[in-house]
Amino acid sequence: MINIKYFFKFAADILLFHGIFMKLTNTSEYALRILTYMAKDPGQLYTAKSLIEKLKISDKYLRRLMTTLSKEGFIYSIQGRDGGYSFKKQPNEIFLADVVNAVEGMDTYAGCVLGFEECSCENPCVMHSTWVKVREEFMSVFTGKTLSDLDFELAKRY
Amino acid sequence: MINIKYFFKFAADILLFHGIFMKLTNTSEYALRILTYMAKDPGQLYTAKSLIEKLKISDKYLRRLMTTLSKEGFIYSIQGRDGGYSFKKQPNEIFLADVVNAVEGMDTYAGCVLGFEECSCENPCVMHSTWVKVREEFMSVFTGKTLSDLDFELAKRY
DNA sequence: TATATATACTACATATATGTGGCAAATACT
DNA sequence: AGTATTTGCCACATATATGTAGTATATATA
Ligand code: SF4
Ligand code: SF4
Numbered sequence: 001m002i003n004i005k006y007f008f009k010f011a012a013d014i015l016l017f018h019g020i021f022m023k024l025t026n027t028s029e030y031a032l033r034i035l036t037y038m039a040k041d042p043g044q045l046y047t048a049k050s051l052i053e054k055l056k057i058s059d060k061y062l063r064r065l066m067t068t069l070s071k072e073g074f075i076y077s078i079q080g081r082d083g084g085y086s087f088k089k090q091p092n093e094i095f096l097a098d099v100v101n102a103v104e105g106m107d108t109y110a111g112c113v114l115g116f117e118e119c120s121c122e123n124p125c126v127m128h129s130t131w132v133k134v135r136e137e138f139m140s141v142f143t144g145k146t147l148s149d150l151d152f153e154l155a156k157r158y
Numbered sequence: 159m160i161n162i163k164y165f166f167k168f169a170a171d172i173l174l175f176h177g178i179f180m181k182l183t184n185t186s187e188y189a190l191r192i193l194t195y196m197a198k199d200p201g202q203l204y205t206a207k208s209l210i211e212k213l214k215i216s217d218k219y220l221r222r223l224m225t226t227l228s229k230e231g232f233i234y235s236i237q238g239r240d241g242g243y244s245f246k247k248q249p250n251e252i253f254l255a256d257v258v259n260a261v262e263g264m265d266t267y268a269g270c271v272l273g274f275e276e277c278s279c280e281n282p283c284v285m286h287s288t289w290v291k292v293r294e295e296f297m298s299v300f301t302g303k304t305l306s307d308l309d310f311e312l313a314k315r316y
Numbered sequence: 317t318a319t320a321t322a323t324a325c326t327a328c329a330t331a332t333a334t335g336t337g338g339c340a341a342a343t344a345c346t
Numbered sequence: 347a348g349t350a351t352t353t354g355c356c357a358c359a360t361a362t363a364t365g366t367a368g369t370a371t372a373t374a375t376a
Contacts, residue, residue, distance in 0.1 A: 023271065023273060024271060025364095026273065026363075029271075029272055032272060033273075036285070047321095048323070049321095049322085058364085059365095059366085060365070060366055060367080061364070061366085064325090064365095067325085070323095077324090078322085078323080078373085079322060079323045079371075079372040080321075080373025080374065081321045081322055081373050081375075082321080082322075082373075083321080083322045083323060083373070083374095085323090112181065113181065113182060114190060115181060115184065115187040115191075123314050123315060125314075125316065126312075126316065127308055127309075128309065128312060129309045129312055131299065134292070134296050134299055137291065141288055145288055149288070150288065151282075151284060152284060154282055154284075154286060154287055155282060155283055155284035155286070156283075157274060157283050158284065183334095184333075185333075205351095205352070205353090216334085216335055218335070218337080219334070219335055219336085222335095222354090225354065225355085228353095236342095236352085237343065237353045237354075238341085238352055239342085239351040239352055240345095241344095241351080242352075
């Protein structure tokens with residue numbers, strides 16, 4: 001017999017943790033979605049217009065972001081008629097960490113889960129021992145995976 | 159022989175991922191720091207003043223947050239002289255997820271890492287297969303650990 | 317050179333999170 | 347009752363992220 005009250009509590013937790021914390025800023029999301037989408041067919045030249053239509057990202061915001069990604073050296077931008085964007089760095093040389101680092105001010109994120117600036121195993125907060133494993137899993141994905149390591153066969157959306 | 163350029167790149171990644179993404183909002187941080195600090199000695203009555211001094215959190219912001227935590231049923235608030243806050247729910251009944259859920263609008267977080275609203279294994283994004291494991295580790299900590307499950311012996315800071 | 321089609325840039329507009337000031341209300345003590 | 351101490355509330359101030367408008371610049375083609 002299922003206790004309805006706790007079922008809903010549990011369901012709410014699942015919904016909550018499906019997203020909470022694990023969600024990047026819009027800007028990082030956009031950057032990753034754009035670059036992973038481009039990485040599916042890395043040789044192509046992509047116009048802002050085509051990316052906007054495909055990825056449903058706000059026009060001017062995407063364009064600004066593309067300029068950032070260009071200045072950061074991930075892509076070329078070709079101005080004028082028949083212009084667009086294509087990879088400068090190879091997708092297998094672009095780590096997920098690099099992308100996020102490029103579009104967000106790294107200095108914004110000085111601390112860990114509980115916001116302390118100077119953290120170490122020698123000066124731990126109360127969550128440290130429970131948190132370390134998650135943090136390392138997380139780090140290994142974002143520092144270890146490149147744009148070309150992702151599962152393009154599986155993906156049904158960008 | 160160490161390649162200096164890559165050493166610095168690596169160091170930057172470590173710094174980056176020490177914080178990035180894994181950092182909660184200030185509000186959630188505060189809530190967790192306050193409640194974990196109180197959970198170290200759960201029977202005590204804590205004044206806002208003492209919490210502000212100990213945890214270095216902005217006066218009015220902390221007070222507002224305490225009212226929220228009170229309304230959400232985690233703590234009692236006792237007004238007037240000799241007033242303060244103490245636990246209403248037992249710390250071992252308060253999951254980390256509950257705290258974050260209470261102080262942040264859950265509706266803000268509708269999606270997962272790439273921001274999609276309707277996600278499932280049947281409709282995955284390009285990161286899904288690499289991301290699922292991290293997400294589950296993460297979920298198990300926040301839905302599985304209560305305030306009293308944390309390592310109070312180890313902790314040197316709140 | 318004129319035109320169509322691109323990206324680049326700057327400034328402003330809006331939304332949200334975070335922080336602050338001032339005063340009201342509650343309670344214990346004298 | 348009066349005072350000191352404490353929480354509660356509301357409105358505004360500030361910082362940051364996000365989104366929008368308008369214009370300038372670059373390039374291929376006719
Ligand atoms: S979990 Fe560890 S690294 Fe993160 S804030 Fe706490 S002490 Fe610092
Ligand atoms: S990783 Fe999976 S659950 Fe997360 S956004 Fe991608 S498809 Fe959705």
